Amino acid sequence: MLRLPWFEHRAPRSVAEAAKILAGEGPRAMLVAGGTDLLPNMKRRHQAPRVLVSLRQVDELKKLNGTFGAGLTLTEVVRSEKTPIALRQAAAQVATPHLRNMGTLGGNLCLDTRCTYYNQSYEWRKAIDFCLKKDGTVCWVATASKRCVAVSSTDTAPALIALDAVIKLSSAKGEREIPVAALYQNDGIDYLSRTPDEILTEVRVPAGWKSTYWKLRRRGSFDFPILGVAAAAKLDGDIVSEARIALGAVASRPFLIDKASEFLKGKRLTDEVIAEAAALVANRAKPMDNTDMDLYWRKEVADDFAAYALRELRGDDMRETRQRIARYQPAA
Ligand SMILES: Cc1cc2nc3c(=O)[nH]c(=O)nc-3n(C[C@H](O)[C@H](O)[C@H](O)COP(=O)(O)OP(=O)(O)OC[C@H]3O[C@@H](n4cnc5c(N)ncnc54)[C@H](O)[C@@H]3O)c2cc1C
CATH class of the missing domain: 3.30.390.50 (CO dehydrogenase flavoprotein, C-terminal domain)
Known part of the structure; x- marks a missing residue:
């Protein structure tokens, strides 16, 4: 059985409180929403945050009034009449009903990149001397590559990019809005332009598409x-x-x-x-x-x-x- 590493659990009630915890804890802390990606990853020791900042009790992330709160579950996104078709089709095809009931839109957009040599247990990865994405020095997919080529596997992101959607990122320093496409970088390790202290709070999708x-x-x-x-x-x-x-x-x-x-x-x-x-x-x-x-x-x-x-x-x-x-x- 794969066990979770020890961590401290924090449960803020607002975005401001969550942002304050992230600013104070620095790289020791990570956000967790539904936990359907992060918790299995932690079991395989891909990530080992000392502090988990849960967004589950932050009600302001669950709003659906013209914008989609990042804390909405994928099931809620699928069921809303306001959801554009591509986003609905993408969210409806993520994982299974149980996982869609837990997994959130924000978590889906920030999903870790995946690779055959990475999505394995610690022992499996150790047996191949690890890989460039985590704990190793060689990319086993392209051994000459200096860049990790782990693949982006989020379903909702391409849909939201096609829909020309914009996201809001909040931190203790303030807020900024960027197009969904600008959230991503073509690097399997450093795949998000979001800084670790930023919380994805909402997604705005323009009408008419x-x-x-x-x-x-x-x-x-x-x-x-x-x-x-x-x-x-x-x-x-x-x-x-x-x-x-x-x-x-x-x-x-x-x-x-x-x-x-x-x-x-x-x-x-x-x-x-x-x-x-x-x-x-x-x-x-x-x-x-x-x-x-x-x-x-x-x-x-x-x-x-x-x-x-x-x-x-x-x-x-x-x-x-x-x-x-x-x-x-x-x-x-
Ligand atoms: C068996 C299985 C099958 C799956 N199939 C699919 C699939 O087909 N398609 C797919 O796209 N995904 C799939 N997933 C992955 C996952 O279930 C979904 O992507 C889900 O939407 C992740 O959301 P979450 O809230 O659980 O994220 P979490 O696990 O809570 O978080 C994921 C990452 O996002 C960060 N994060 C979460 N919320 C925020 C926020 N508001 N701001 C900034 N960072 C944040 C976390 O720190 C973490 O790094 C699958 C998972 C499993 C276990």
Whole structure:
């Protein structure tokens, strides 16, 4: 049985109180919301904070009035009528119902990066002399790499990037707002631009986008994404006036595909336009061999998934394709 290391537990009632604790404790402290990512990580000794600052009793993080509080559970996000489609589809496909009842939007956005050589017990990692992300010096995925290539596996981030959402970060020093895309850095270790004393408090999603999220995973019931494609568009009749396509789970950060977004502007979503935009998306998908399923196949299907997303935005009925993907069982 994997045991948690010892830690001190703090339970502030407000963001200001939590921020004060973080400022006072410095790097000894970490935030915990639902704990569905952090606590298993602590059991595997990926993180060993001396102080856990729980956000569960901070009611101001659970508001849903025009903005989404970071402390809302994923189930609450899915159930809200105010949730845009891509965000709902992404949140609904995170983990399992139990985990979605515990896991929060803020925790999902700040989710640790993942890798075959990292998401293992301490003993397993010790047996390979650890890895660059934690306790070691070599990246076993790309041994010549100076950078950790652990992969971003958050489902909601690509959806929120496509929706052009903005987050608020609060600390004892004050508040700042940044686009969701700017929260992420392409570095498996230093994957967030958030400083350790900052609390993600809310997410603001602008209105007016038609949106969708497509997720590739081994099991349709639950699994981390190994590819996530989110697409959002503003349509003027059947002409795209603005579009944003984001990819997740193919790099250490989720990111916007500017070229595809630009290409779609002013165009009708014909089969030819969709095929060209999907090729631009697939061109930017450069998955590494550090998650589930064959790397080359994952790259190949990025094209299909981008096309599915765009066809759904066009108004095609994609329910059968979604069901087929959910049922898909790759050969062992
Ligand atoms: C079996 C299993 C399957 C899973 N499948 C998926 C999946 O398919 N897709 C997916 O995206 N995730 C998946 N997860 C991961 C996780 O359950 C979700 O991402 C969940 O949303 C994390 O939220 P949390 O509140 O539990 O985060 P926590 O574990 O509490 O925290 C995660 C990280 O975020 C930080 N944090 C939390 N809240 C804040 C805040 N407000 N401000 C700043 N930092 C904060 C914590 O310090 C920690 O570093 C899975 C987990 C398990 C165990």
